[in-house]
Amino acid sequence: xxxxxxxxxxxxxxxxxxxxxxxxxxxxxxxxxxxxxxxxxxxxxxxxxxxxxxxxxxxxxxxxxxxxxxxxxxxxxxxxxxxxxxxxxxxxxxxxxxxxxxxxxxxxxxxxxxxxxxxxxxxxxxxxxxxxxxxxxxxxxxxxxxxxxxxxxxxxxxxxxxxxxxxxxxxxxxxxxxxxxxxxxxxxxxxxxxxxxxxxxxxxxxxxxxxxxxxxxxxxxxxxxxxxxxxxxxxxxxxxxxxxxxxxxxxxxxxxxxxxxxxxxxxxxxxxxxxxxxxxxxxxxxxxxxxxxxxxxxxxxxxxxxxxxxxxxxxxxxxxxxxxxxxxxxxxxxxxxxxxxxxxxxxxxxxxxxxxxxxxxxxxxxxxxxxxxxxxxxxxxxxxxxxxxxxxxxxxxxxxxxxxxxxxxxxxxxxxxxxxxxxxxxxxxxxxxxxxxxxxxxxxxxxxxxxxxxxxxxxxxxxxxxxxxxxxxxxxxxxxxxxxxxxxxxxxxxxxxxxxxxxxxxxxxxxxxxxxxxxxxxxxxxxxxxxxxxxxx
Numbered sequence: 001x002x003x004x005x006x007x008x009x010x011x012x013x014x015x016x017x018x019x020x021x022x023x024x025x026x027x028x029x030x031x032x033x034x035x036x037x038x039x040x041x042x043x044x045x046x047x048x049x050x051x052x053x054x055x056x057x058x059x060x061x062x063x064x065x066x067x068x069x070x071x072x073x074x075x076x077x078x079x080x081x082x083x084x085x086x087x088x089x090x091x092x093x094x095x096x097x098x099x100x101x102x103x104x105x106x107x108x109x110x111x112x113x114x115x116x117x118x119x120x121x122x123x124x125x126x127x128x129x130x131x132x133x134x135x136x137x138x139x140x141x142x143x144x145x146x147x148x149x150x151x152x153x154x155x156x157x158x159x160x161x162x163x164x165x166x167x168x169x170x171x172x173x174x175x176x177x178x179x180x181x182x183x184x185x186x187x188x189x190x191x192x193x194x195x196x197x198x199x200x201x202x203x204x205x206x207x208x209x210x211x212x213x214x215x216x217x218x219x220x221x222x223x224x225x226x227x228x229x230x231x232x233x234x235x236x237x238x239x240x241x242x243x244x245x246x247x248x249x250x251x252x253x254x255x256x257x258x259x260x261x262x263x264x265x266x267x268x269x270x271x272x273x274x275x276x277x278x279x280x281x282x283x284x285x286x287x288x289x290x291x292x293x294x295x296x297x298x299x300x301x302x303x304x305x306x307x308x309x310x311x312x313x314x315x316x317x318x319x320x321x322x323x324x325x326x327x328x329x330x331x332x333x334x335x336x337x338x339x340x341x342x343x344x345x346x347x348x349x350x351x352x353x354x355x356x357x358x359x360x361x362x363x364x365x366x367x368x369x370x371x372x373x374x375x376x377x378x379x380x381x382x383x384x385x386x387x388x389x390x391x392x393x394x395x396x397x398x399x400x401x402x403x404x405x406x407x408x409x410x411x412x413x414x415x416x417x418x419x420x421x422x423x424x425x426x427x428x429x430x431x432x433x434x435x436x437x438x439x440x441x442x443x444x445x446x447x448x449x450x451x452x453x454x455x456x457x458x459x460x461x462x463x464x465x466x467x468x469x470x471x472x473x474x475x476x477x478x479x480x481x482x483x484x485x486x487x488x489x490x491x492x493x494x495x496x497x498x499x500x501x502x503x504x505x506x507x508x509x510x511x512x513x514x515x516x517x518x519x520x521x522x523x524x525x526x527x528x529x530x531x532x533x534x535x536x537x
Contacts, residue, residue: 002215003222003426004186006129006164012185015214025093028057031208032064035156035182038204039065039123042154042180048075048119052146053091054126054139054160055082060091061156062125063106067098070105077118081109081126083138112141122151124176126160129188135161135174147177155181157188159199164188166391167196175199185210189222192414192426193390221398221423227500230466233459234500237273246275247452250316251445252338253323254281255306259288261324261351261441264486266293268445269320271493272467274452278316282306306330310337318346320448322353323441332356339366346451346460348372350444351379358382369405369420370457372447376411376440398422407461409447411440415465419458429469431476431484438486443468446493470496 004012017024043049051066053059059080069076080095087095099106109115126142127135135143143161146153153176158164161175167190179201183191185208190196238245249269254262259281266279270293278297281289284304289296302309306326313319319342325331335356347368349357354375357363359382373383381387386396394416397408401418408418415427447464455463474495475488 001186001224001226002218002220003189003224004218004220005222006188008218008220009129009164009184009186012210012214012218015217016211019211019213025060025090027208028060028090028094029064031184031206032061033068034184034206034208035061036065036068038182038206039069039154043121047121049077049121049123050117050119050151051076051078051123052115052117052126052142053078053080054128055080055084055087055091056128056130057088057090058125058128058130058156058158058160060088060094061128062123063091063094063098065123065125065156067094067101070098070102075119076105077116078106079109079115080106081115081138081142083110109142110138112138112145115142115145117145117149117151120152122146122149122153124153124155124160124178126176128157128160129164131158131161131163134169134171140171140174143174143176153178153180153201155200157181157183158190162190162196162199164190166190167193168388168390168392177201180204182206184208187224189391192416194413195389223423223425225417225425225427225462225466227428227466230463230470231500233455233463234497235453235455241275243275246273247317247449247454248276248278248315249274249448249452250278250280250311250313250319251323251448252280252307252311252319252321253325253441254279254285254289255324255326256282256284256304258324258326259285261438262289263292264438264441264490265320265323265445265448266296267487267490268442268493269449269452270295270445271490272446272449272464272497274449277449280307280309280311303330308334310334310341313338313342313345316345316452317454318348318448318451320348320350320444320451322350323444325352325356327352327355327359332360336360336363336366339363339368342368344368346370346372346457348374348444348447348451348460350374350440354379354383364404367404367406370407372407372409372451372457372461373400374409374411374440374443374447374461380408380410394418394424398424407457409443409461409465411443415469417458417461417465425462427465427469429466430472431469431481433476433479433481433484434469434472434489436485439468439472439489442471442486442489467493467496467500470500474499 051062053062066078155178159176159178181200182204280299283300308330384396397418401408402422405420410416417425450460471489471492474492
């Protein structure tokens, strides 16, 4: 699925009005009707409402929704915050229609004291996606009143005060904290950032049937990886496959105190389909590795403590380095040597390999094109120097991919994968139970195995991330978020692969993504932020 910046969505709206054709106000009414239908589905039958509208098109949506509610006899109070006395053309049409059918029902607010919030649920239509600076003055006061109201808050498209992309300069005190956000057609990019979870609440994506041609014509570098995308990448396995044709992977991992990282990564690599796996570990780790992963070939480093010897990589199809490696000077030197002798072998770097890169920035010049880097946020800070949260971090991630022609997998609730072409792909699988030690080591093994089987780096990263999250969701069906450990992911990889190959797959957990083109993706795939796509009419 393509994702768009808010300015691009406005372009798609305009093109939809042109291509259908449909008047922009009728498009507003259509979107508001979808919102209204979902609102009735969610709200108890005796719910009373307070609608707070602004003077722009988001306010127009709110006024149309208020008219629909009043038409069916629901108790609704309507406040229009309009201190400048001017409405957008579509908001004016919505005002006229509401006022004609229900005269004198709208309270026009020019000072905060006029807003007296009553009712059970508050519909926030103050500001939508056009905002590009923090709210101030009466609008900031109105947001404070809304947040302090104690009502169940449902925001239209975006919580008022939240910007669609970068909120780094925003004022947290001037953003509505919604319990639910019903957003139109696409999740907004800011919804995918952890710092905005407190504002958006439970998110429902409403399909308002924007024109397919318009969506196709507007270019974007942001994408959401859905199940059918992962399914298209997964290759069939030949009936005549054998261990020599399924790839030989080399994993360099572990240190005296971190043998477990090597074990988890090795197990996940083998569970992900490579025919052969060699694991290089310090000699002190040899016995426990052989006992724990008997299917792996063990190669010992010259050191008992850590990685110090770069192996000859000629016979391997792909190399992974980093889990539990340690960050000694000897390991830094060995990593440098490995990058020099690697040749054209595909490479995935994780964990301490990234920490060594952060400590030794000159290694960037040795990293081959197409290498996959899999940092968590702190490791990303070390290799990029960027301490900012959110949108700025994404931009730096893209910059690193383009500058060094590498694939960067920034791990998190919506793991983002940046490609050398500058595109950014967000994952839709996984859950909060995966926030546990060793989860990243499992991902490294999956990606390494896919590389060894001949997947292109971009495809290996995207598919590996999807399978990793899907394994977490399968594991959660048998566990809880609190009890899930990294070994559960390895144990569930077989189910994740198997079910990815099944058409019309349905995971046995609570649905979140809803039905679109008869495809269901699930609530746990987006953790605490539940996105549901609902068909329009």
